[in-house]
Amino acid sequence: AQSVTQLGSHVSVSEGALVLLRCNYSSSVPPYLFWYVQYPNQGLQLLLKYTTGATLVKGINGFEAEFKKSETSFHLTKPSAHMSDAAEYFCALRGPGGGADGLTFGKGTHLIIQP
């Protein structure tokens, strides 16, 4: 069975500081990994995804993530936090069935930005 673990239900950083949101996964086959952001009372917006190829993936709003197979990790980073980054972030995994498979989500990390 597949699973996604996000370490830390809440992460607080100062504006301008590095953002690091941790995600580890478990999958018996090569995974397809995603990070989504959710603002209050809104749907999920894709930040970035890893399918194959380059392990360092760049996304929108200055976020990037690195796929590390040896560590089964896909941590999300941003060099300098902005107040507008405050939101819920979900790491997700899709199975080997390709585009029709549903996503398995982690429990989410609430990012708090301190002024």
Added chain:
Amino acid sequence: DAMVIQNPRYQVTQFGKPVTLSCSQTLNHNVMYWYQQKSSQAPKLLFHYYDKDFNNEADTPDNFQSRRPNTSFCFLDIRSPGLGDAAMYLCATSRGGGVQETQYFGPGTRLLVL
């Protein structure tokens, strides 16, 4: 702009009274999904349609049904809502098939059961 639309954004129903949530898409995608997201939890897949083929998750309660009358629309029917069914319901779409496919989410419908 191509998008995923969910109506209504907020739905109040009574315990045991059937309710239908609606999703439409202008992306012409093959696959449509329904997720349930309870407060402070991760979204959980209920089922999906690949074209007309319905795929139910093993642990989705029988109380939840879905219909897809055409490519653009998909409905979530809750036959007898319980208090535990109060949640945000998210619709998503994808083209399906290739490994590059992304799921695009609608804004969600928040269901309150009284």
